[in-house]
Amino acid sequence: MSEGLVRILDPDGKVLEGQKVPSVNRKDLLRLYRVMLLNRRIDERMITLQRQGRIGFYVGSMGEEASIIGSAFALKPKDWIIPCYRELGAALLRGFPLFDLCCQLFGNAQDHIKGRQMPNHYASWKLRFGSISSPVGNQIPHATGIGLAARLTGSKDVALVFFGDGATSEGDFHVALNFAGVYKTSTIFLCRNNQWAISVPRQLQTASRSLAEKAAAYNIEGVEVDGNDILAVYSVTREAADRARRGEGATLIEAVTYRQGAHSTSDDPRVYRDEKEVQEWIKKDPISRFRSYLIKDGAWSEAKDASLEEEIKNEIEVALKKAEEIGPPSIDTMFEDVLDTVPWNLEEQREELRASQEHESVQQ
Amino acid sequence: MPTINIIQAVNDALRTEMKRDDRVVVMGEDVGKFGGVFRATQGLFQEFGGDRVFDTPLAEAGIIGSAIGMAMYGMRPVPEIQFVDFIYPAFDQIVNEAAKMRYRSGGQFTCPMVIRAPSGGGIKGGHYHSQSPEAYFIHTAGLKVVMPSNPYDIKGLLIASIRDDNPVIFLEPKRLYRAARGEVPEEEYVIELGKAKVVREGEDITIVTYGAMVQVALEAAEAAAEEDQTSVEVIDMRTLLPFDIDTVIASVKKTSRVVIVHEAPKTCGFGAELSASIGERALLHLQAPILRVAGFDTPFPYTFEQDYLPDETRIRKALSDGMNF
Numbered sequence: 001m002s003e004g005l006v007r008i009l010d011p012d013g014k015v016l017e018g019q020k021v022p023s024v025n026r027k028d029l030l031r032l033y034r035v036m037l038l039n040r041r042i043d044e045r046m047i048t049l050q051r052q053g054r055i056g057f058y059v060g061s062m063g064e065e066a067s068i069i070g071s072a073f074a075l076k077p078k079d080w081i082i083p084c085y086r087e088l089g090a091a092l093l094r095g096f097p098l099f100d101l102c103c104q105l106f107g108n109a110q111d112h113i114k115g116r117q118m119p120n121h122y123a124s125w126k127l128r129f130g131s132i133s134s135p136v137g138n139q140i141p142h143a144t145g146i147g148l149a150a151r152l153t154g155s156k157d158v159a160l161v162f163f164g165d166g167a168t169s170e171g172d173f174h175v176a177l178n179f180a181g182v183y184k185t186s187t188i189f190l191c192r193n194n195q196w197a198i199s200v201p202r203q204l205q206t207a208s209r210s211l212a213e214k215a216a217a218y219n220i221e222g223v224e225v226d227g228n229d230i231l232a233v234y235s236v237t238r239e240a241a242d243r244a245r246r247g248e249g250a251t252l253i254e255a256v257t258y259r260q261g262a263h264s265t266s267d268d269p270r271v272y273r274d275e276k277e278v279q280e281w282i283k284k285d286p287i288s289r290f291r292s293y294l295i296k297d298g299a300w301s302e303a304k305d306a307s308l309e310e311e312i313k314n315e316i317e318v319a320l321k322k323a324e325e326i327g328p329p330s331i332d333t334m335f336e337d338v339l340d341t342v343p344w345n346l347e348e349q350r351e352e353l354r355a356s357q358e359h360e361s362v363q364q
Numbered sequence: 365m366p367t368i369n370i371i372q373a374v375n376d377a378l379r380t381e382m383k384r385d386d387r388v389v390v391m392g393e394d395v396g397k398f399g400g401v402f403r404a405t406q407g408l409f410q411e412f413g414g415d416r417v418f419d420t421p422l423a424e425a426g427i428i429g430s431a432i433g434m435a436m437y438g439m440r441p442v443p444e445i446q447f448v449d450f451i452y453p454a455f456d457q458i459v460n461e462a463a464k465m466r467y468r469s470g471g472q473f474t475c476p477m478v479i480r481a482p483s484g485g486g487i488k489g490g491h492y493h494s495q496s497p498e499a500y501f502i503h504t505a506g507l508k509v510v511m512p513s514n515p516y517d518i519k520g521l522l523i524a525s526i527r528d529d530n531p532v533i534f535l536e537p538k539r540l541y542r543a544a545r546g547e548v549p550e551e552e553y554v555i556e557l558g559k560a561k562v563v564r565e566g567e568d569i570t571i572v573t574y575g576a577m578v579q580v581a582l583e584a585a586e587a588a589a590e591e592d593q594t595s596v597e598v599i600d601m602r603t604l605l606p607f608d609i610d611t612v613i614a615s616v617k618k619t620s621r622v623v624i625v626h627e628a629p630k631t632c633g634f635g636a637e638l639s640a641s642i643g644e645r646a647l648l649h650l651q652a653p654i655l656r657v658a659g660f661d662t663p664f665p666y667t668f669e670q671d672y673l674p675d676e677t678r679i680r681k682a683l684s685d686g687m688n689f
Binding site: 025080082111112113114116117121124125130131132133135139140141142143144145146147148149150152153157159171172175176178179182272336337338339340344345356 | 421429438441456505558609
């Protein structure tokens with residue numbers, strides 16, 4: 001296990017002494033920044049939308065964008081991302097259209113998952129961005145299986161799986177790391193340690209000194225990284241991916257970060273945590289840190305930032321407006337995709353629903 | 365045609381599919397070099413190597429959870445759960461993940477895999493080596509559930525299950541592993557999932573059953589024919605989800621009397637679903653109440669195992685009650 005927290009930028013976006021900035025071209029740096037900002041503005045906008053009652057629920061990733069986007073950036077397009085439910089930034093980075101996101105939030109007729117799940121549970125086969133399940137930690141062993149399948153079929157594909165600090169208490173976390181250790185799977189376990197599992201603080205999840213140190217028990221690599229430093233997150237994830245492709249097995253990365261917002265729109269963190277703590281972490285915000293770095297580097301300016309903000313705002317409004325006008329999927333689709341074909345019992349139930357709705361409309 | 369037992373038929377089906385399709389891999393506790401505690405995977409490790417047949421750490425959630433990822437990636441894993449009684453640590457992975465992957469992703473991701481598990485009592489295994497938990501899985505949207513009763517069906521149904529694009533729970537009647545023998549063709553063949561089979565034709569009363577109970581039901585039917593001159597039809601359901609309601613209803617319309625037999629506990633067992641489905645479709649054809657002979661609503665007992673399991677006596681009693689109603 002590597003010693004200490006890996007960090008390249010200080011909270012003001014200055015490169016720390018002795019640290020090497022990973023080689024990323026300017027175009028990509030600006031793309032990363034754009035996706036971070038887009039992610040933040042989408043989150044803010046959708047939370048408002050939920051408050052207005054236009055969508056039922058929302059989960060944001062405010063404060064955790066660097067850990068999500070920086071790690072996803074370290075992958076190749078064919079690699080797999082197995083998300084938890086806060087990884088919008090990773091999907092956006094891969095090209096998941098904002099319009100598709102909006103359709104999923106509304107569960108409308110153009111939602112790729114056909115209105116089957118709550119907001120934030122989008123999936124994209126095309127982007128190798130896995131299907132989201134709400135129970136914490138369930139997805140972790142899937143990434144072990146994907147990393148194992150890659151190894152068994154002689155492919156260089158890597159699976160990156162996201163989860164929070166709370167999920168490290170689940171059995172699925174431990175079986176996934178154990179299997180990954182035994183089979184040396186091509187898996188990167190990315191724990192976003194955002195300090196809070198709804199209202200339960202990190203120190204009540206585990207007595208371990210760090211989450212990364214749990215890797216030692218399974219004899220896989222463990223790394224602790226400043227999760228608010230996108231360059232550091234990219235750098236350690238890239239190393240983990242390279243290691244996996246060399247057949248050297250899995251890595252557990254603990255990205256130390258902070259959930260600046262509520263767990264979800266159903267939560268009120270003022271009840272259980274000190275606002276001062278939140279303010280301390282906001283000073284270490286990943287987006288402003290990266291912005292300062294880019295400005296110092298000469299790649300960005302306040303003026304460009306203002307026009308990007310305007311562009312993003314319009315983009316969100318256009319996508320939202322277009323998606324909100326689309327009606328729900330056909331009710332027939334409710335009975336599809338349970339199995340590959342619709343069996344007799346579901347066909348019968350579909351008929352039953354149809355008949356009762358016709359009966360109702362006749363009565364009205 | 366060679367005569368083989370159920371365990372050999374499982375082995376034959378696995379070997380057939382592994383030869384045919386590189387994506388098929390066998391994984392589980394002790395399935396590698398050792399060939400499985402029941403020897404279902406014997407020789408496969410030696411024939412196909414450690415990348416196609418491998419032992420796993422002792423963690424059912426890890427076995428199924430990893431298999432899900434492998435299936436998503438495009439492989440066809442056939443994980444073995446050593447005894448179905450040990451499947452519960454993987455319940456979340458089966459019910460919330462494997463079974464829901466297709467639906468919740470709008471059909472984008474699928475999870476084709478066959479979870480094989482020895483099931484049922486009769487081997488002096490007590491509560492933890494004897495359970496019949498099929499109802500949990502029949503109650504789960506997104507799964508298929510299969511439970512064959514003889515070597516011929518095992519081979520054809522296991523091959524069909526491996527080729528199926530859905531997650532399949534494949535329950536093997538372990539007390540018949542070596543006891544049930546039959547002729548099985550050496551070549552490959554499939555038995556379509558979702559199709560029951562009338563294994564004994566009769567006129568007076570129908571027994572609907574599956575798994576190890578098929579043999580017991582057939583014996584009871586023979587005895588009833590000889591001693592009571594009752595002509596009993598016996599249906600082997602073979603697939604429990606989606607189940608073959610048409611074959612059941614056709615028989616009920618012919619005989620107008622039904623006895624459902626299963627080892628699993630009575631309350632909310634598969635028999636309850638069958639009974640309700642028959643009632644919905646054929647009430648006016650019935651001359652007697654639908655009767656159930658099932659395991660009791662107790663944990664599976666050790667000493668009283670033979671009293672717990674439906675036997676010829678209890679089935680004969682139900683047949684007689686049905687006939688004399």
